[in-house]
Amino acid sequence: MLSNVAVMVVWYKDDILIFNGTSFVKSTLDENSYKIQHNVEVDFEKGCTGTCDDTKPCPVGTSCVDNQCCTCSREEFTLVLRNLSFEDSGRYKCQISNQSEQLEFQVEVLESGLKGGFHENISYDHSECCQEKGISPLCRAMCKPSEMAEHHFDPTSCKTDDYKNFLSCATDNGNRSHV
Incomplete structure (x- = not known):
């Protein structure tokens, strides 16, 4: 307000x-x-x-x-x-x-498929790339999940470009597969 x-x-x-x-x-x-x-x-x-x-x-x-x-x-x-x-x-x-x-x-709080603490054992860190790509502050927590509890993360606030840029960071511009 x-x-x-x-x-x-x-x-x-x-x-x-x-x-x-x-x-x-x-x-x-x-x-x-x-x-x-x-x-x-x-x-x-x-x-x-x-x-x-x-x-x-x-x-x-x-x-x-x-x-x-x-x-x-x-x-x-x-x-x-x-x-x-x-x-x-x-x-x-x-x-x-x-x-x-x-x-x-x-x-109204709805049930989520994500359980509390799910992020604690995920160790990747794409923070630097995410900042360079201009991912919005509300979405940057997904760039380093081990610190997600310290930041407010609202996936519904992320825009399409935030997700697109995150995927670019996570896949090294499409050159790396996680499959």
């Missing part, structure tokens, strides 16, 4: 508060299943002033970026669901405080 600067974004699952800004709210939900990606674009024309941290917030209209209060042109909050199980199915809602805007969506 995108927001204007200096607003609070909250996330709910089935009307249970899970994130207040970027802080996980303790509940019956597993904290390891959720992650907030918070990206801030600083308005460099207006710059940064003053210092900030968890105990000293920034004034309204600015955000804490690298312990400085900065005027921002845009802020993005993304809820990432990790290690999904059937219990993660439900109604998720993102709401911007002090505004009537909200985003609500239903998530």
Whole structure:
């Protein structure tokens, strides 16, 4: 969810508060299943002033970026669901405080043919080639599966060119067969 600067974004699952800004709210939900990606674009024309941290917030209209209060042109909050199980199915809602805007969506977790940990014993590393070929960051985990647990990998976000370029890396431009 995108927001204007200096607003609070909250996330709910089935009307249970899970994130207040970027802080996980303790509940019956597993904290390891959720992650907030918070990206801030600083308005460099207006710059940064003053210092900030968890105990000293920034004034309204600015955000804490690298312990400085900065005027921002845009802020993005993304809820990432990790290690999904059937219990993660439900109604998720993102709401911007002090505004009537909200985003609500239903998530249904489907059974996958892939079992957890399938990637741990796969040892190839095509990271360098994948980066050179411009494979999108969301798809690069398939280039080195042994580190897949450390990265968010969503195969549905990969584009045709990502798969085509990965196959080119894995087969040395079609010169190597894995059969």
